[in-house]
Amino acid sequence: MLPLFFQVVLLDSATMAGARLAIPSLATPIGGVIAGVVMSRWGKLTTLVRSGAMLMAFGNSLVTSLGFKDSTWKYFVYVFPANLGQGIIYPAILFTSLASFDHAGKSTASKKRCDSTDTFSSPDHAVSASTVYLIRSLGTVWGVSATSAIVQTTLTNRLPSALRGVPYENDVSLRPVIQNDSPY
Numbered sequence: 001m002l003p004l005f006f007q008v009v010l011l012d013s014a015t016m017a018g019a020r021l022a023i024p025s026l027a028t029p030i031g032g033v034i035a036g037v038v039m040s041r042w043g044k045l046t047t048l049v050r051s052g053a054m055l056m057a058f059g060n061s062l063v064t065s066l067g068f069k070d071s072t073w074k075y076f077v078y079v080f081p082a083n084l085g086q087g088i089i090y091p092a093i094l095f096t097s098l099a100s101f102d103h104a105g106k107s108t109a110s111k112k113r114c115d116s117t118d119t120f121s122s123p124d125h126a127v128s129a130s131t132v133y134l135i136r137s138l139g140t141v142w143g144v145s146a147t148s149a150i151v152q153t154t155l156t157n158r159l160p161s162a163l164r165g166v167p168y169e170n171d172v173s174l175r176p177v178i179q180n181d182s183p184y
Contacts, residue, residue: 001147002063002079009068010075024079031055031087039095048092055085090136097128 006017035048059082066078101124 001151004151005066006075020075021079023076024083027080027083028087031084031089032091033087034084035088035091039091045092045096045099048088049096052085052087052089052092055081055088057085059083059085094129094132097132098125101125101128 002021003014003017006012006020007014012020031052035052038044038048059079062078062081066074
């Protein structure tokens with residue numbers, strides 16, 4: 001939704017809207033490194049999940065506070081905490097899920113034995129990791145779809161009344177404006 005905000009509200013080109021997200025997107029791998037260091041040294045999985053969720057909530061509240069005419073630095077900095085929290089929470093959730101199974105080849109749920117050469121993982125680890133990735137992917141797809149549907153419906157219903165009295169109100173379309181740097 002941020003690229004749409006940058007294009008529609010700030011009148012950025014698609015290239016500029018993407019460039020605004022380049023620096024904050026570096027926060028996600030930084031969060032992953034932080035999570036890896038904390039997990040390997042102290043193993044604080046619950047603390048990582050909670051702190052990542054708090055950073056994401058804080059960052060998203062900062063993003064919702066962005067205005068039409070804010071300082072340029074805010075559009076870069078306010079996105080950073082949410083991405084950092086995402087980078088922390090993703091590996092923490094994965095390893096929390098994996099930690100719920102016994103590491104000696106037995107699952108606490110099914111008591112299955114592993115191959116004798118594989119003493120550090122359980123057959124349930126693969127299923128657990130796959131399930132975490134599946135749920136994460138489904139959440140992303142459904143989240144983007146639902147948010148997009150809400151925005152499109154709100155625009156379709158409220159834009160005509162919001163444009164009453166604006167010059168050239170009948171010329172406004174809900175189709176995106178093609179920028180000069182567009183490949184089409």
